[in-house]
Amino acid sequence: MKEKEKNNNKDGMEISILNVAEKLFLEKGFNGVSTTQIAKIVGCNQALIHYYYRTKANLFQKVFENKLKYIISLFETIDDKNLSFQERLVIKIKSHFDALSQNPLLPMFILNEIRSNSSTISIIRETFKREAPILINRFEEELKIEINAKRIRNISALDLLMNIISLNIFVFLTRPIMEYVFVIDETKKNEMLENRKQEIVNTILNSLRP
Amino acid sequence: MKEKEKNNNKDGMEISILNVAEKLFLEKGFNGVSTTQIAKIVGCNQALIHYYYRTKANLFQKVFENKLKYIISLFETIDDKNLSFQERLVIKIKSHFDALSQNPLLPMFILNEIRSNSSTISIIRETFKREAPILINRFEEELKIEINAKRIRNISALDLLMNIISLNIFVFLTRPIMEYVFVIDETKKNEMLENRKQEIVNTILNSLRP
DNA sequence: ATTATCTATAGATCTATAGATAATGC
DNA sequence: ATTATCTATAGATCTATAGATAATGC
Numbered sequence: 001m002k003e004k005e006k007n008n009n010k011d012g013m014e015i016s017i018l019n020v021a022e023k024l025f026l027e028k029g030f031n032g033v034s035t036t037q038i039a040k041i042v043g044c045n046q047a048l049i050h051y052y053y054r055t056k057a058n059l060f061q062k063v064f065e066n067k068l069k070y071i072i073s074l075f076e077t078i079d080d081k082n083l084s085f086q087e088r089l090v091i092k093i094k095s096h097f098d099a100l101s102q103n104p105l106l107p108m109f110i111l112n113e114i115r116s117n118s119s120t121i122s123i124i125r126e127t128f129k130r131e132a133p134i135l136i137n138r139f140e141e142e143l144k145i146e147i148n149a150k151r152i153r154n155i156s157a158l159d160l161l162m163n164i165i166s167l168n169i170f171v172f173l174t175r176p177i178m179e180y181v182f183v184i185d186e187t188k189k190n191e192m193l194e195n196r197k198q199e200i201v202n203t204i205l206n207s208l209r210p
Numbered sequence: 211m212k213e214k215e216k217n218n219n220k221d222g223m224e225i226s227i228l229n230v231a232e233k234l235f236l237e238k239g240f241n242g243v244s245t246t247q248i249a250k251i252v253g254c255n256q257a258l259i260h261y262y263y264r265t266k267a268n269l270f271q272k273v274f275e276n277k278l279k280y281i282i283s284l285f286e287t288i289d290d291k292n293l294s295f296q297e298r299l300v301i302k303i304k305s306h307f308d309a310l311s312q313n314p315l316l317p318m319f320i321l322n323e324i325r326s327n328s329s330t331i332s333i334i335r336e337t338f339k340r341e342a343p344i345l346i347n348r349f350e351e352e353l354k355i356e357i358n359a360k361r362i363r364n365i366s367a368l369d370l371l372m373n374i375i376s377l378n379i380f381v382f383l384t385r386p387i388m389e390y391v392f393v394i395d396e397t398k399k400n401e402m403l404e405n406r407k408q409e410i411v412n413t414i415l416n417s418l419r420p
Numbered sequence: 421a422t423t424a425t426c427t428a429t430a431g432a433t434c435t436a437t438a439g440a441t442a443a444t445g446c
Numbered sequence: 447a448t449t450a451t452c453t454a455t456a457g458a459t460c461t462a463t464a465g466a467t468a469a470t471g472c
Contacts, residue, residue, distance in 0.1 A: 028325075028326055029241070029322075029326065031239070031241040031242050032241050032326055108321065108322075108325050111318065111321070111383050111384070112239075112318075112322055112325075114384070114386045114387055115238075115318050115322075115386060116238055116239065116242055121386060124387060125386075125387060125390045125391065128387055128390075128391050129390070129391050132391055153416065155409070155412075156409075158392075159406070159409045159413075162377075162380055162381070162406075163377060163409075163413055165380070166376045166377050166379075166380035167373060167376050167377070169376075170372055170375070170376035171372070173321050174321070174324070176324045176325060176331060176335075177324055177334060177335060177338055180335045180338075180339070181335065181338050181339050181342055182368075196369070196372075199365070199366075199369045199373075202417075203369075203373055203413075203417040204417075206363065206416060206417040206418070206419060207412075207413040207414075207416040207417035208416070209416060209419065
């Protein structure tokens with residue numbers, strides 16, 4: 001059993017390369033991966049990567065943009081207007097946490113690149129500068145109603161958003177340690193994640209009481 | 211004005227190399243820095259780095275261990291037994307946040323290495339496996355007293371610790387974006403950090419109410 | 421004499437390109 | 447014909463070492 005995957009040759013090498021690149025970049029970041037490594041796992045030669053994507057930075061960009069789109073989509077969930085603010089908030093927190101559970105490497109991947117990669121940083125910055133205010137303003141409106149009705153304490157939308165994201169990403173950022181120090185098997189791990197998710201919901205809801 | 215620093219030649223090249231290495235590794239991680247770059251900034255030639263530290267990994271290890279020691283020291287603050295649990299908790303949260311303010315690159319540095327560097331990961335794991343239970347158990351004792359006295363709600367020491375660390379590290383992890391999207395100048399930035407610190411204290415204290 | 425620093429270089433990558441060959445679509 | 451894939455290689459790193467020279471401590 002070689003490392004090669006001959007990744008569904010059906011969809012062609014172009015896609016296979018992108019898939020393998022995504023997997024490796026998520027694990028090790030831009031600097032941690034070489035086009036030679038990607039080629040080896042894809043099962044082609046290294047030149048082919050440049051035939052399709054010209055440069056390594058270009059290929060990385062493609063992967064990164066896909067991930068950024070995915071993250072933004074996470075925050076564009078449609079609200080059920082029949083539910084209370086609190087019920088909707090719980091759904092948002094849990095679905096954000098669940099999305100991370102299915103993409104556990106994502107938070108580190110994004111954070112790592114906003115630190116080091118000066119070519120992607122401007123993309124992210126612009127994306128955020130464009131998207132964040134819309135998201136925050138919409139959330140702020142909702143919050144104000146609750147605050148004015150004295151159903152929750154006074155807090156800014158940005159602070160609340162940061163609280164939720166902070167709490168949700170943490171276990172995934174520290175996974176390599178957490179698993180070693182606290183986790184024994186897969187069942188225990190899932191149990192621990194469920195508990196943590198519930199604890200985050202409790203923390204946020206309690207922290208909002210007037 | 212060259213990039214060279216001729217870093218206090220008094221304390222000798224050995225220390226200068228360590229200092230420059232620390233700075234660069236903190237900014238860009240192990241893979242993002244070459245011994246050639248370090249040498250250029252130190253103002254010596256690249257061979258000297260290997261004369262003192264033999265390998266790049268070795269040099270990195272030295273930097274990393276220092277930082278890990280520093281972080282552990284953050285959690286070994288002496289408590290003033292005249293203060294209430296809540297007062298002591300606030301001091302802990304704030305001093306942890308302040309320590310990060312003075313070492314803003316530290317959280318990302320640590321998280322990045324526990325992801326990628328398989329030689330350091332075992333050091334960290336062992337350190338945590340050794341240190342974490344002591345810290346957590348001590349904290350758990352304190353917590354139980356408060357919980358039994360109904361002064362705070364039921365929560366595990368691990369969850370509370372994770373909450374605090376999560377909330378505190380976030381602004382530093384996302385600094386490159388935050389500064390661009392929300393911050394105009396240095397004064398505004400410090401103001402924002404102060405506000406965030408206070409908001410974290412509020413969040414934690416409120417979340418603990420019975 | 422010993423320790424610190426330098427020059428030079430081997431050997432291992434790695435990215436990107438040029439040019440050859442194989443596969444495919446009309 | 448056009449597109450996909452390969453081989454070969456240039457040129458740029460980068461790490462680590464060997465061996466020469468300079469500085470220092472007795």
